[in-house]
Amino acid sequence: MNKPQLDIDQLMSELHELAAISECPEPPPTVTRVVFTETDLKARKYLNSLYEAAGLSVRVDAIGNTFARWEGSERDAPAVGTGSHCDAIPHAGMYDGTVGVLGGLEAIRSLQRTGFQPRRSLEVVMFTSEEPTRFGVGCSGSRTMSGAYSPDDLLQLTDDSGDNYDKVRTAAGFKGDLSSVKLPEDNYSAFVELHIEQGPELEAKQLDIGVVTAIAAPATAEFIITGEGGHAGGVLMPVRHDAMCAAAEMIQAIESLAIENSSPDIVATVGCVDIHPGAINSIPSRVTFTLDLRDIDGPNRDAVLTAIESQISKIAQHRGVTFSSRILNADPPATSDERIVAAASNAVKSLGHSSQKMISRAYHDSLFMARIAPMGMIFIPCRGGVSHRGDEFSTPEQIAAGVETLALTMAELAQ
Ligand code: GLV
Ligand code: MN
Ligand code: MN
Ligand code: MN
Structure with a gap:
C-alpha cells in the first residue's frame, strides 16, 4: 500500500472555513453550531459541496445523518465507515468532531490521489447531533442509526422551546420515515x-496517535429541587428552605462521591443549574441541575449513581426540601474490535508514528456504532488536553498524522 497523499493545506483551510460557519457571539476559532439551526444547515451545505467535488455519492437519512460514499469494486459488500459530527456546543472549539468528518473526507481523497482502488466501499458519515445541546441527550443520530433509540424515543425529545424532535427536523427539511434510520447489522x-x-495523555507523553480500545460509559440525569421561596429580607434564616442552598450541598456531595470512589476513571460534572425565580432579592424556590457521570466500568458508574441519589435524598430530608430525578441516558461502555485495533496499529507502524493504546473518556458516535459494527477509534493529541473550549487546538502536523493513519487503516480494512 502506497503512503496516502495528503493535502494538509486544503484540509486546514476547510476546517477554518467550517469554523467560520458559527452562531457564537465570539469569533472563530470559538464555535457554536447547534443541530437543525440555519448554521447547521449552512455547514451541511458546505460539506456536501466538498463531497461532490471529491466525486462521492451522498445519501441523507430522515434525521440528517449524511453518508458520502466512494464506491468499491464490490459495491454490495459491507462498507468501511468513518466519520464524526459537525455540531458544536456553545463556545466550543473548532476541532471536536470536525477533524473526524473533514479528516475522514481527506483520508478518502488521499487514497484517491494514490490511485488506490478499494474492494469495499469507503464511506464518511456526518452524524446528526452528537452533542446534547438542543435535545438534552447526545448522539441522537447514531443512537437511532444503531437501534439504541427507537423512533418513539426520538419523538419524546424536546428542545427549550418545547418543540419536539420531529417538528424541528422536519422544519429543517429532513423528512421521511423515522424507522428507516436504523441501519442493518451488516451495513x-x-x-x-x-x-x-x-484529554492530556498523548501530549504529555509526546505521542502522535492513540489507538482506542474502549469508550467509557456515559450517564446523564436531571434533578429538580423544590424548597420554599420568599422575600430575601423578610424570611429569617432559621425558617428557610432555600432550594439553592440544598442544591449546593448536593453538588458538593456529588463531587465527594466521585473523588472518594475507588475507580480512577469516574468523573462527575454538574454543568447546568437553573434557579427559580432567579431574582437577587428572592429566596430560590426551585433549582434544576444536571449531572454528567462517566466511568469505563459501567456497573461501578451505576453504583455511584445510586449512591448520589441516596445522598441527595438525605440532604433533601434534613433541609426540608423535596426533589425529583430523571435519568436522561445511562449507556454501557463499548469495546473496540481487535481487528480494527490491529489495522490502526499496523498503520501507525508503517507510517513511523508513535502511539499507545488508550480508552476514550469522552463519548462519541462510535459508542453506538459499536452496537451494529466492529468499531475502532484513532485519537490525536490536543494542546493541554483542552476541549469543549474555544482555545481547543491541534497542530496541522498532528491532524495530518491522524488522517494518514485513518487512511491506511481504512485501506487495510477495505481489502
Ligand atoms: C461529547 O461531546 C462528550 O461529552 O463526550
Ligand atoms: Mn464534544
Ligand atoms: Mn466530539
Ligand atoms: Mn463527544
Missing part, C-alpha cells in the same frame, strides 16, 4: 472514527 464491515483526544 459496515468496520467503523473507525478519528477524533481529538479531549
Whole structure:
C-alpha cells in the first residue's frame, strides 16, 4: 500500500472555513453550531459541496445523518465507515468532531490521489447531533442509526422551546420515515472514527496517535429541587428552605462521591443549574441541575449513581426540601474490535508514528456504532488536553498524522 497523499493545506483551510460557519457571539476559532439551526444547515451545505467535488455519492437519512460514499469494486459488500459530527456546543472549539468528518473526507481523497482502488466501499458519515445541546441527550443520530433509540424515543425529545424532535427536523427539511434510520447489522464491515483526544495523555507523553480500545460509559440525569421561596429580607434564616442552598450541598456531595470512589476513571460534572425565580432579592424556590457521570466500568458508574441519589435524598430530608430525578441516558461502555485495533496499529507502524493504546473518556458516535459494527477509534493529541473550549487546538502536523493513519487503516480494512 502506497503512503496516502495528503493535502494538509486544503484540509486546514476547510476546517477554518467550517469554523467560520458559527452562531457564537465570539469569533472563530470559538464555535457554536447547534443541530437543525440555519448554521447547521449552512455547514451541511458546505460539506456536501466538498463531497461532490471529491466525486462521492451522498445519501441523507430522515434525521440528517449524511453518508458520502466512494464506491468499491464490490459495491454490495459491507462498507468501511468513518466519520464524526459537525455540531458544536456553545463556545466550543473548532476541532471536536470536525477533524473526524473533514479528516475522514481527506483520508478518502488521499487514497484517491494514490490511485488506490478499494474492494469495499469507503464511506464518511456526518452524524446528526452528537452533542446534547438542543435535545438534552447526545448522539441522537447514531443512537437511532444503531437501534439504541427507537423512533418513539426520538419523538419524546424536546428542545427549550418545547418543540419536539420531529417538528424541528422536519422544519429543517429532513423528512421521511423515522424507522428507516436504523441501519442493518451488516451495513459496515468496520467503523473507525478519528477524533481529538479531549484529554492530556498523548501530549504529555509526546505521542502522535492513540489507538482506542474502549469508550467509557456515559450517564446523564436531571434533578429538580423544590424548597420554599420568599422575600430575601423578610424570611429569617432559621425558617428557610432555600432550594439553592440544598442544591449546593448536593453538588458538593456529588463531587465527594466521585473523588472518594475507588475507580480512577469516574468523573462527575454538574454543568447546568437553573434557579427559580432567579431574582437577587428572592429566596430560590426551585433549582434544576444536571449531572454528567462517566466511568469505563459501567456497573461501578451505576453504583455511584445510586449512591448520589441516596445522598441527595438525605440532604433533601434534613433541609426540608423535596426533589425529583430523571435519568436522561445511562449507556454501557463499548469495546473496540481487535481487528480494527490491529489495522490502526499496523498503520501507525508503517507510517513511523508513535502511539499507545488508550480508552476514550469522552463519548462519541462510535459508542453506538459499536452496537451494529466492529468499531475502532484513532485519537490525536490536543494542546493541554483542552476541549469543549474555544482555545481547543491541534497542530496541522498532528491532524495530518491522524488522517494518514485513518487512511491506511481504512485501506487495510477495505481489502
Ligand atoms: C461529547 O461531546 C462528550 O461529552 O463526550
Ligand atoms: Mn464534544
Ligand atoms: Mn466530539
Ligand atoms: Mn463527544
